[in-house]
Amino acid sequence: MMNKTIKTILMIVGAVLLVYGIYTLIAPEASIGIGDLSIDVQDNTDAYMTIGLGLVALVLGFLGGKKV
Numbered sequence: 001m002m003n004k005t006i007k008t009i010l011m012i013v014g015a016v017l018l019v020y021g022i023y024t025l026i027a028p029e030a031s032i033g034i035g036d037l038s039i040d041v042q043d044n045t046d047a048y049m050t051i052g053l054g055l056v057a058l059v060l061g062f063l064g065g066k067k068v
Contacts, residue, residue, distance in 0.1 A: 010061035017054030021047050 025047035 007061050007064050010057045010064065014054045014057030014059075014061055017050050017057060019054075021050030021052075021054055024050065 025044055
């Protein structure tokens with residue numbers, strides 16, 4: 001059985017990781033603009049990992065106190 005404090009921390013950390021992962025997925029890392037030509041470069045590998053960790057933390061927070 002998990003402590004209520006640990007569940008709350010997991011929920012907060014999971015939510016923060018999820019929001020940060022979605023933000024890094026949407027926001028471009030680098031952009032180059034020359035006149036009307038604009039090139040955006042993104043590497044989304046870290047964003048997907050951050051979103052995944054956030055989801056795992058949220059699921060552990062929700063299911064932590066339940067008997068399986």
